[in-house]
Amino acid sequence: MTDNIYMPFPMKIEKVIFEAPGVKTFRLKFMNEDDGNKFNFKAGQFGEYSVYGAGESTFCIASSPTRKGYIECTFRQTGKVTNALSDCEEGSVIGFRGPYGNIFPIDEWKDRNLLFIAGGIALPPMRCVIWNVLDLRENFRDVTIIYGARSVKDLVYKHELEEWKERRDIQLITTVDPGGESPDWKGEIGFVPTIVEKIAPSSKDTIAIVCGPPVMIKYTFPVLARLGFADDDIYTTLENRMKCGFGKCGRCNVGKYYVCKDGPVFTLAQLKDLPDEY
Ligand SMILES: Cc1cc2nc3c(=O)[nH]c(=O)nc-3n(C[C@H](O)[C@H](O)[C@H](O)COP(=O)(O)OP(=O)(O)OC[C@H]3O[C@@H](n4cnc5c(N)ncnc54)[C@H](O)[C@@H]3O)c2cc1C
Ligand code: FES
Structure with a gap:
């Protein structure tokens, strides 16, 4: 990661897979090989994926940490950023920052x-x-x-x-x-x-x-x-709406948790401790 915590890695879309109506998977490669070699994550973590000029969206990392050299995300077109992402083609460059959040133990x-x-x-x-x-x-x-x-x-x-x-x-x-x-x-x-x-x-x-x-x-x-x-x-x-992704902005707060930092993975025992709407 660069010194600026909000600075995304530039990622090249290596492969686009059409999964279902409005749902696509991107295989992403780090433009800078050194970034890719240093990058590590664990199952359950997520990232912020950005299209220049459109904004950022939160998706989990859908590929396994055991598969090295790339990450994958799968997203459904629902609004501004996901529409812009959906317009991207193989070879396009998007941004990714992460990994954030806790893990499946x-x-x-x-x-x-x-x-x-x-x-x-x-x-x-x-x-x-x-x-x-x-x-x-x-x-x-x-x-x-x-x-x-x-x-x-x-x-x-x-x-x-x-x-x-x-x-x-x-x-x-x-x-x-x-x-x-x-x-x-x-x-x-x-x-x-x-x-x-x-x-x-x-x-x-x-x-x-x-x-x-x-x-x-x-x-x-x-x-x-x-x-x-x-x-x-x-x-x-949990998939609460997020902004920073790492506990700075308070956007994802629920009860005593920041979903981006304390989650997104929770046990049912933890969820039962949350306010009623959860
Ligand atoms: C930890 C986490 C992991 C996620 N993983 C995935 C994933 O792997 N694949 C995927 O397709 N989506 C995932 N999401 C949801 C995804 O972040 C949103 O659908 C996406 O950001 C919408 O962006 P947009 O700019 O296209 O939509 P916007 O234009 O911002 O919104 C379009 C519509 O979607 C609704 N919306 C936006 N974000 C959310 C949200 N978080 N929960 C419920 N409704 C929302 C808005 O209220 C609005 O009605 C995840 C969310 C979180 C927090
Ligand atoms: S998204 Fe900013 S604190 Fe969780």
Whole structure:
């Protein structure tokens, strides 16, 4: 990082992947090789991605820290900056500053079973930790991924879902909302919390990582409680709007936490300590 804490690294868009309507993944390479060699991050962290003249947006780093030489982000077009980003092409240069925030404590999850539950565009923060875990597969016991989207076309990372489906050392369950299936759909049909209840994964020695839209999270937590998961063993990420990203501006404050510094990764036990709207 340069001496100016707000100064972004210039990053070249090496690859653009169309994931779903309005959703793209960028593979980014540091323009300055030395910056790239010094750069380190851990699963769960995020950055501020900028388009010159448009502003900055917060996205998680969606690639795994075990894959060196590049970072990836996946974003949905929602407004000013994400529209400007979406107009960028392979070879364009954008800005990135980070990494910021806390991490998924995967070192503490050694020898536990892992249950990943994701909905829609919330797979990116989880994809980082899933690849991190798969690259260190021998450290963990059973790995189960339950991923749902509104419709088949809204599933992101379709190529990787195919790859995960073929693997014998993980169990992948995909689902789409009722009415979102295509004629050749072979996955489940139903909302994510319903499918979690149906699959009923064991809570014994299991860590659950849940990322998704608020409504999915709201209905999934009680299912996990019924399955016997302790609040300390359930992790999620918060996506409060941010500005500085490292605890200076107060924009992301909630209760006693700055989400950018104390989060974005929280356990359900920590969230239960927050004001009611969370
Ligand atoms: C830690 C963290 C990680 C994130 N990771 C990702 C990611 O990997 N991929 C991704 O697509 N998005 C992610 N987001 C959300 C993303 O930051 C916003 O969608 C994005 O900044 C919108 O920028 P914009 O300028 O295009 O939209 P704006 O023009 O600023 O806003 C467009 C609309 O989106 C709403 N909006 C903007 N930011 C947020 C937000 N944080 N939460 C809810 N609504 C918002 C606005 O209220 C408005 O309605 C993350 C947010 C945080 C805090
Ligand atoms: S975004 Fe500035 S304090 Fe968190």
